[in-house]
Amino acid sequence: MQQATGGAFAARAKHISKVILQRLGLLRPALRVRERMLAVRSSGNERQSVPDGLPVPPAVLxxxxAGTGDFDWxxxxxxxxxxxxRAILGRxxxxxxxxxxxxxxxxxCGRVTRRWSACTGVxxxxxxxxxxxxxxxxxxxxEFATNGGKPPLRYHDAALDFVYALSVFTHLAEDLQGAWMRELRRVLRPGGLLLITTHGAGFTQHLAQSERGCYDxxxxxxxxxxxxxxNLCSAFHPEGYLRGPFSEGFELLEFDSQGALGNPPQDQVLLRKLAG
Ligand SMILES: C[S@@+](CC[C@H](N)C(=O)[O-])C[C@H]1O[C@@H](n2cnc3c(N)ncnc32)[C@H](O)[C@@H]1O
Incomplete structure (x- = not known):
């Protein structure tokens, strides 16, 4: 009981320190420093040679x-x-x-992109x-490019057959969720596929009671x-929200609860761009 109270106190203290840093405009730099410290702490098992033969990025990237600098993970x-x-596309x-x-x-830093070295047009x-x-x-x-926090992307209309965004909508502010869905729709060809992963049932323990009501x-x-x-900005997507105006212009092919094996236990959602 004492431990639980201590834990709650530590969580509250952490929250308050983040609020203060945000008010001072120092939250982003503080997050960067914390990332570097955690990266050093969780690295150490680096090897020179890895199965895909490609270089592996430094721990901070x-x-x-991945939320950890661990080399093997x-x-x-x-x-x-x-x-x-592959499994959801195959279905x-x-x-x-x-x-x-x-x-x-x-x-x-291409954790998943590196898996497609045998594909074209990556x-x-x-x-x-x-x-x-x-x-x-x-x-x-x-081919790699930076983009801004808001659309547009550099790609032409209907230029792409497949877009995936793993643990990206999980870190977007509310006003940008629809804007990025519309932009990804623009760059996909009609019939093209979009795969996103989201925080759903596997993450509801992070919601306060009042937030849980909204989510439900x-x-x-x-x-x-x-x-x-x-990564501090966290969005939580109930299935009903994904099936609503959020996915306008797409057919939602599959909601795979906690199916994002590389970003566990996120949900993965496959959509097809409707013509028109
Ligand atoms: C948790 S990481 C996941 C990275 C990668 N998708 C993976 O699963 O290994 C979230 C990534 O989304 C990127 N990101 C966040 N907002 C973005 C935006 N509006 N446009 C492009 N990238 C964004 C971040 O910079 C970060 O690299």
Missing amino acids: RMRV FLQGGERAETAI HGARPEQFGAMLDFGCG HGCDLSAEAIAWCRANLPFG DGELVVHWQGVAGS
């Missing part, structure tokens, strides 16, 4: 995409994401190798110039919108 998580993507008659052009939206984009510079220097089979009513809940795009 691994930390930003970076590789395993990417592999598991590939398995989950709807598609394979990554059949696409002429695909995009990893919010690719970070693109990745992200907010982070540091992550994109690493991808450009180390993943020669792909089908409303999006977002924490720390002021640092949108960072």
